[in-house]
Amino acid sequence: MKTSRIWQMVPLLAPVQLLLLSVIVIPSVYVIWLSFHTSTFGQSASFVGWGNYVQVLTDPGFHSALWNTVVLVVVAVHLEMLIALGMALLFNSGLWFRRILFVAVLAPYAVSEVVGVAMWRFLFDPDVGPVSNLLAALHLPLLEWSYEPSHAMIMIAILTIWMHLPFTFVIIYAARLALPSDLYEAARIDGATPLQSFYRVTMPLLGPAILVALLFRYIFAFRLFSEVWLLTGGGPARTTEVVAVYLYQEAFTFSAFGPAAATAWIMVIVSMLLASGYIYLLRRQVRNAG
Template identity: 40%
Template sequence: MMGRKKVKGAELQTRRFSAAMITPTVIVLAVMTAYPLIFTLVYSFTDYNLLGALNSAPEVVGAKNYLDLLTDPYFQQSVWNTVKFTVLTVILEMLIGFGLALFVNSLHKGQKVMRTLLLLPYLLPTVTVALIWRMMLSPNYGIVNQVLEALHLPVYNWFSDIHTAFGMLVLIDVWQCAPFVFLLLYAALQAVPQDQYEAARMDGAGRLKILFYVTVPNIKSSLALCALLRTIDSFRLFDKVNLLTGGGPANSTATITQYLYNYGIKTFDFGLGSAGAIVMTVIVLILSSFYIKRAIK
């Protein structure tokens, strides 16, 4: 009996110690996440403007900000551009990253060198990536147009042409972020039991069957996690758009974050900007729910 009491006492002390260590972190996270979310939600129902707030308190306007957003063609175009960009980049990055992970994992030599080389684009700051591509695709001195001219092919003003600007943003994001998917999936492939591959080969399974019946089932949680992370990150695209196109031409590359920047931060209209942030959050949750369900299963 005394031994059991000592064990229970030790377990209780361990739990108390764990709770004491975790509590500060939980409080900080709650303050850093819950307060901004509540603040944004509350002010989305007001006409809060930073300049006007200096003279008078914000007034409650109900759902006016949300109605203004939903009837604004610029916002509708921004939502469509953001969803289209997210779907395209996530699909391409998942396919390319998975392919690269399979390729590097199959190498008998040089895996460390290949890992380093493939991760270089992702390690670069986004501003650096945007400036590199802006120079490469410059209509005046860019190497891409010079090569096209040498081959007697048509050249483009890539970021000012409505037919090419959006595609260039997709290309640049895939080039930079596919290595992130590669890294996570490569780590997942390293954990797949080799005896399953050997058993499949002994049963006469080909490469495709091994891929779909051994490899994919073992890393499906990692695939869902990669897709979820890339969906969230792609949906809040701002820096590349702001640096390369500014949302143009003709709003063809405008995103929700660019809209919030133009009509929330620049104009200090935090009421409308907060409503846009809430709408953006809801859309991200809807898009992410599929991956979360897959990961849970």
């Protein structure tokens, strides 16, 4: 293409380029710059090299936030996958009122996260929440999420599973619907019990879809923020803080922009590692299928 033609196109492409530049590229570069400086309100930034990274990586607060994040990612994402798989198979086996139930299962995705969290806070309110009242009436242990850290973590896990289940479910269900029924008939004639059909036909064939859903969810869950921030705010006493909340606290509570910027880049790098793992596996699958 001739250079003059490119210059003719530039004005037409410029708005999008400007938008990308202003909301993604410049802030990213600024955050990189910031992560190598100490900076707070009313002070000019001064260069500290890798200091912020060292500070964040050695901060016990960050360690606990990272630990909480990993625990939530591992527990919530896998639990969610099991539930989604079970539900997809249940839907596929011919359920009554399937259409209505399908809408019900997808509904959480249509609810704003803030509204969703407010709803769950009310349901599990220790004093007036209907679920808490029901648990009390049945003499079951209550979920003391507002002051018991482990209960709060359980509550966060339940909430995030509820919120993202539609995503995982739809991927698995669509993959299951795509499996031809005559494979199962062939397996039946070959002598497979329903359980053997599941392990030897369904699972291997759903493998790629499960992998895709899991990796997407790892990446989403690693950035977990609103569920925690809106439910516990990281409390009680920073015990339920996750990495994204840690970052928010550093930046906007403690006005320590340098360490916050370093945290942000650590998150980006971890997400990119997860994503590259995902792309590697995906490419391998495409190669195997071809």
